[in-house]
Amino acid sequence: MRLSTRLARLTLNDWQGDPVELGSLWKHRPVVLVFIRHFG
């Protein structure tokens, strides 16, 4: 399965607590997803 299919259905909150469905991020334009190790 493609990575984008695995990630698309996940919904994460943004830093203000608003939900964001990952699949919506690349619906209309390319996205750079940067996974950082940790905060701090």
Place this chain on the structure above:
Amino acid sequence: MIVGNGAANFAAAFREDFGLDGPLLVDPDLRAYRAAGLRRGRVELLSPRLLGAGLRAIRAGSRQTAVEGDPWQLGGVFVVRPGGDLAYRFESRDAGDHAPIEEILTALDPATPAIDESASRSPLLAFASRAISRVIDPLIVPSFDRNGFRLHALGFDPDDLQVDLAGRRCLVTGANSGIGYETALALADLGGEVLLLCRDPERGRGAAESIIACTGNPAVRAETVDLSDLDSVCALASRLGEQAVDILVHNAGVLPADRIETAQGVELCFATHVAGPHLLTRLLRSRLERSRDAHVIWVSSGGMYTRRLQVSDPNWMSRRGAYDGVTAYAETKRAQVVLAELWADELADTSVVVNAMHPGWADTPAVRQSLPTFHRVVRAILRSPAEGADTVVWMAAAETARRWSGRFLFDRAPRTTHLLPGTRETKSERASLWRRCESLADAAAARKP
């Protein structure tokens, strides 16, 4: 888009400390990290590269603050294009391993070709994986956990899943979450017609809608059934119509804290894991045989290794006061493995193959709810639900998986069904299990309106 490992309050502070003004998502459960296949480190965090990067950061005026989130998690960078093509993939191998910015910018150029995510692995890696697996697999923990999956996956052939399941009818029980959901999602992604058989109609519908949205495959729908209620199983079989069934995945599971009896007087674990799936298989038998190559897959558990087939008191009558859900779960998971073997014999003269499997230790909602202590202790090494579902999907979709019937698989390979002494059942115990299942199925069929 930055995804961070930790809670929202830490994200706000992080954003302020580093002067970020762009969007920032938080993933305290590491769901996206796991779905993306990013590693967790141990010794990798002590890399000399990290020391160098840290010194450079200090020289530039940055100061390390308290670490918030999982300190062992490693990062990565991906570029995803509209339509879902992956243009760039970078998985950090240690703490100081960062994606070169030039490579990311190149990937953003539409002229850069997308990554072929199905590219074959090297035969050398596959050989090494098999050799190391021979040593670690008997040790259980390094085999059942996520590192075991990664090791075994080096030997997987991605071509196995380059298949089109269009026109194939796939039934998955317990498909609204965990391994069942991931199985249904993957089968839909491969083009199959997928029926999610779920107890809760609302959650079933929600899962079907989510899968349609993710895969673009409209041939996904939910049907309501309670596998523990044999009358509900009969009603489902009547509603399904006479079309051939190509894939039947017995995945629905429960782990009750107390002994619960179903409407038919059967202990809940036995009803859900054994009697219900047996009845469903029996009722769908002609529809399975109508397929040119049907596969019935029993999703068992590695926990079954700890128990012998229980036939003297499967309903927990004489042991009523000493009911233990974990034992009942393991006993019925053992019964599933035996039942898969018996069904393979029963259907030996047909085109239907029947196998059982276990997913390893996967981080599913069921494990979180039913085994909170186990989940807390081993959470860091649990497989993702998709990793747990991988062998189910492979068994359902790969032509090469049809070479076996009556076997027990784990990470795309047949395994022994006994690791501990004293767990082998006798022929008469196997016959007793079959008789009990048939007797319950006969009674359900007699009640059928």
